[in-house]
Amino acid sequence: MSLEKQKKYWKENLRYLAILLSIWFIVSYVFGILLVDQLNTIRIGGFKLGFWFAQQGAIYVFVILIFIYIRLMNKLDKKYGFDE
Amino acid sequence: MSVQNWTYIIVTITFAIYIGIAIWSRAGSTKEFYVAGGGVSPLANGLATAADWMSAASFLGMAGLISFKGYDGSVYLMGWTGGYVLLALLLAPYLRKFGKFTVPDFIGDRYYSNVARTVAVFCALLISFTYVAGQMRGVGLVFSRFLEVDINTGVIIGMIIVLFYAVLGGMKGITYTQVAQYCVLIFAFMVPAIFISIQMTGNPIPQLGMGGSVIGENVYLLDKLDGLSTELGFAEYTNGSKSVIDIFFITAALMVGTAGLPHVIVRFFTVPKVRDARKSAGYALLFIAILYTTAPAISVFARVNLIETVSNKEYTSMPEWFSKWETTGLITFDDKNNDGKIQYVADKAENELTVDPDIMVLANPEIANLPNWVIALVAAGGLAAALSTAAGLLLVISTSVSHDLIKKQLKPNISDKGELITARLSAVVAVVIAGYFGINPPDLVAATVALAFGLAAASFFPAIILGIFYKRMNKEGAIAGMVVGILFMLFYMMKFKFDWFGGGTKEDWWFGISPEGFGTVAMLANFTVSLLISQFTPDPPQEVQDIVENIRIPSGVGEAQEH
Structure with a gap:
């Protein structure tokens, strides 16, 4: 297995991590904490939006993020022949 | 049928299932004992991890706390x-x-140092013991309230059950009992939530209700x-x-601490491949x-129900659950103005009612007048949550002793059979110590559990992350980082929780950060120290750098497994 290939694989992996972790940070720390008061002025049904992100929305996004990661990485493994 | 009889029936059935599974899946080798032979399916491991992770605190404590x-x-x-x-x-x-088998294993090998390994063992033991004491307490609480046995007898019964399947089955036994325990606990959590959601809002899905x-x-x-x-003078619920x-x-x-908890991390050693x-x-x-x-929904339902049931109502008209919890001392009423009514308000001078948040999940079905079997089910679910986490923690403790200390350091020539016996013996000792703390809890159980997260965040997380993502991280940097992180965390906790080093109040918190949140600061300190020290000390040897290259590539798991 060539070193070049490994390096490229690792770089793409890091790019995925950066994107996914930014979303992770935004839904919890930004929407649920830092901007919670601003978002609370928006309402969805009985929920204030900021409160909803902090107690519900962030968790749903976390689950989705991991499953997207699984898909991306399975594809990436295949592309580089690291799947088994 | 009474709640007590229902509880006896449901708890007996679930315990029989756990013991049956333990006998069926007992461990024959150290590999089975430590990592269930490495052959657990991702689905089973996901279920087991969920049960392992969700403790008495998640099941019994959290919804009440949020409430x-x-x-x-x-x-x-x-x-x-x-x-x-x-x-x-x-x-x-x-x-x-x-x-490998354990977190100290990774730290010790990646940082080519038994000092690093020993520091990691110390952290793993400290984290796991503080955590397990809380679980035993949870078991005792459920037994004392629903089976009306003494809280100590409850702890001892819990100890015997955990002992049975942790010692016999090791990781293999624990994994499959945890799968069963997840099913019990999630069913027990959801049934009352759905009932109450329909009762209050007409919507069967609590998250929407x-x-x-x-x-x-x-x-x-x-x-x-x-x-x-x-x-009533409290802060607005949705604002805090x-x-x-x-x-x-x-x-x-809490996030970083979760990712650094050894009993959660080891669960991922049990599956066959990286993709799993x-x-x-x-x-x-x-x-x-x-x-x-679901928990935050329960919190809202429980809070509304509680306020509507007690606020400004005659003390003598309180329902049966009220007096039952009063006898445990977890609800107290003090009629300060002698009007016979319950004043439940934020102002401490006028407030007459104190409710321990820990009882909200257990009391909730009773407050909502749900059928007796639902109440019994919740009790069984609480036990499942506490026992599954306790077992996972005990395994980490026994593995740390038998594998990381004895096999890797004190007695490298020990046979597989000898190591297995040592692992079982350490599990027995660990259960006894945990039981002791369950019966005689330190006053600071809650504080020390928060400390466990802070410690995991301040010690393991940076060391592992840098070990994977920064090839040039060396042993000097990692050890210094872990030691500084832990000591920094301990110092802050002791200063503001235990009043050492001059103590201090809320106003003295650095930057307004509570001890619960200080793990983040200690973690950042760990990262900084590690990176700084590693710049001035030699790079790790080539073979260690090769290991790092190797773990970044998912294929070829088989070879890496060999010792």
């Missing part, structure tokens, strides 16, 4: 789920590829609760009262999220 804290309680919801994103993306796949409107009234449930709260910076740091400490490790992290969070998105 009293409102928005401020979000730190637990985001913190204890968001950590799984870190775990899935940054830790699990690489540690699985590395393919929470945002729905109250049956028979033209008002949203959350608005009603905000109104009730402010009327903690500072933004504190909420931020506590959430981060990723997948089981996904399943684990999915199964955890079912409970974690």
Whole structure:
């Protein structure tokens, strides 16, 4: 297995991590904490939006993020022949 | 049939199932004892991880805590789920590829140093013991309230059950009992939540009912609760009262701490391949999220129900559950103005009622007048949650002793059989110590559990992350980082929780960060020290750098597994 290939694989992996972790940070720390008061002025049904992100929305996004990661990485493994 | 009889029946059935599974899946080798032979399917591992992770604190404690804290309680919801994103993306796949048995194993090998290994063992033991004492307490609480046995007898019964399947089955036995325990606990959590959601909002899905409107009234449930709260002088439920910076740091400490907890990390050593490790992290969070998105709904229902049942009502007209909990001392009423009515208000001088948040989940079905079998089910679910976590922690303790201390350091020539016996003996000792702390809990159980997260965040997380993502991180940097992180965390906790080093009050907190949130600061200190020291000390040897290259590539797990 060539070193070049490994390096490229690792770089793409890091790019995925950066994107996914930014979303992770935004839904919890930004929407649920830092901007919670601003978002609370928006309402969805009985929920204030900021409160909803902090107690519900962030968790749903976390689950989705991991499953997207699984898909991306399975594809990436295949592309580089690291799947088994 | 009475609640007590129902509880006896359901608890006996579930315990019989756990013991049956333990006998069927007992461990024959150290590999089976430590990592269930490495052949667990991702789905089973996801279920087991969920049960392992969700402790008495998640099942019994969290919804009650949120119920009293409102928005401020979000730190637990985001913190204890968001950590799984870190775990899935940054830790699990690489540690699985590395393919050893324990976290100290990784630290010791990656940092080519038995000092690093020993520091890691110390942290793992400290974290796990503080955590397990809380679980035993939870077992005792359920037994004493629902089976009306003495709390100590409850702890001892719990010890015997855990002892049985942890010692016999090791990781293999624990894994399959945890799968069963997940099913019991999630069923027990959801049934009352659905019942109450229908009762209050007409919506069978609690996650939606929470945002729905109250049956028979033209008002949203959350608005009603905000109104009730402010009327009694409490903070608005959906706004809370903690500072933004504190909420931020506590959430981060809980997330990072979650990702650094050894009993969670080891679960990812039990699956066959790297892709299975990723997948089981996904399943684990999915199964955890079912409970974690329901819990805040329960908090709202319970809070509204409690206020409506007790506020300004005659003490003599209180329902049966009220007096039953009063006898445990977890609800107390003190009629300060002698009017025979219960004044439940924020103002401490006038407030006459104290309710321990720990009882809310257990009392909730009774407050809502649900059938007796539902109440019994919740008791069995609480036991499942406490026992499954206790077993996972005990395994970490026994593995740390038999594998990381004895096999890797004191007696490397020990046979597989000898090591297995040592592992079982350490499990027995660990159960006895945990039971002792369950019966004689330190006053500071809650404080020390928070300390466990802070310690995991301050010690393991940076060392593991840098070990994977920074090839040039060396032993000097990692050891210095871990030691500084732990000591820094311990210092802050002792200063502000135990009043050492001059003590201090809320006003003296650095930057307004509470001890619960200080794990984040200690973690940042660990990262800084590690990186700084590594710049001035020699690079790690080439073979260690090769290991790092190797764990970044998912294929070829088989070779890495060989010792």
